Amino acid sequence: MSDHHPLDEQIRGVLAAHGRLGQDARQIGVDTDLYQAGMTSHASVNVMLALEGEFDIEFPDHMLKRNVFNSIRSIRSALSELVPA
Amino acid sequence: MPMTTFDDALLHGGRLRVGIDVVQISRIAQSLERFGDRFMHRLFTPREIAYAQQGTGLAAERLAARFAAKEAALKAFDLGNEGVDWRDIEVRKLAGGACRLELHGKAAALAAERGAGEIALSLSHDGDYATAVVTALRPEHS
Numbered sequence: 001m002s003d004h005h006p007l008d009e010q011i012r013g014v015l016a017a018h019g020r021l022g023q024d025a026r027q028i029g030v031d032t033d034l035y036q037a038g039m040t041s042h043a044s045v046n047v048m049l050a051l052e053g054e055f056d057i058e059f060p061d062h063m064l065k066r067n068v069f070n071s072i073r074s075i076r077s078a079l080s081e082l083v084p085a
Numbered sequence: 086m087p088m089t090t091f092d093d094a095l096l097h098g099g100r101l102r103v104g105i106d107v108v109q110i111s112r113i114a115q116s117l118e119r120f121g122d123r124f125m126h127r128l129f130t131p132r133e134i135a136y137a138q139q140g141t142g143l144a145a146e147r148l149a150a151r152f153a154a155k156e157a158a159l160k161a162f163d164l165g166n167e168g169v170d171w172r173d174i175e176v177r178k179l180a181g182g183a184c185r186l187e188l189h190g191k192a193a194a195l196a197a198e199r200g201a202g203e204i205a206l207s208l209s210h211d212g213d214y215a216t217a218v219v220t221a222l223r224p225e226h227s
Contacts, residue, residue: 041159043106043112045127045128045209046092049120049127049135052123061169061170061191062168063168064168064171066165067165067166
C-alpha cells in the first residue's frame with residue numbers, strides 16, 4: 001500500500017503551521033502519533049480549524065475525536081470522507 | 086464471568102474520576118486572532134462567550150480557563166474518542182462567583198452512563214497559564 005496520498009502535502013503544511021510538533025511535519029511518518037510528537041489538544045483544535053479553512057469543509061461532531069487527529073493517515077482518512085473527490 | 090482487564094478496572098472500577106488540563110493563554114489569544122469567531126463559536130457556548138467578553142482584556146484568560154475545563158472533563162469522563170461537541174461541556178459562572186460544570190447532550194448522557202454523580206470543577210490562572218481540574222464521584226449504590 002502506497003504511503004503517499006495527494007492530500008498529504010496539504011495536511012503536512014497545516015501540521016507545520018499549527019501542530020506545534022517537536023519535529024518537522026514534512027518529514028514525519030504517516031502513522032507517527034502526533035500527540036506523542038508534541039501536539040497539544042489546543043493545537044489539535046487549531047489543526048482542525050486550519051484544515052477546515054484549507055479544504056472548505058466542516059468536521060461534523062462525530063469526527064471531533066482524538067483518534068481522528070492522531071496521525072497523518074487518520075486525518076487523511078477523515079478528509080477523504082469530507083472532501084469532494 | 087466477563088473478563089475485566091487491568092485497564093478496565095482502573096478506568097471504570099473506582100468511584101472517583103479526575104481530569105486536569107493546562108493551557109497557555111497567549112496561544113488561545115493567537116487562535117482568536119487567527120481563526121476569530123470560528124474558534125470562539127466552535128468551542129464555547131453563548132453564555133461562556135458573553136462572560137469572557139465582559140471586562141476588558143480578559144477574554145483570552147477566561148476562554149483559556151474554560152478550554153482547560155472542557156479538556157479536563159473529556160479526560161475525567163474518558164470522552165476524547167466519543168465525538169463530543171465542546172459546547173456540550175459548559176462552565177457556568179454562579180452569582181456568587183463560583184464556577185460549575187454543566188453537561189449537555191452526548192457529554193451528559195455518557196458521563197451519566199459512566200457514573201458521574203457529583204461533579205466538581207476548579208479553575209485557576211496565573212501569568213500566561215490557565216488550568217482546570219474536574220472531579221466526579223459516583224454515588225455509592227449505582
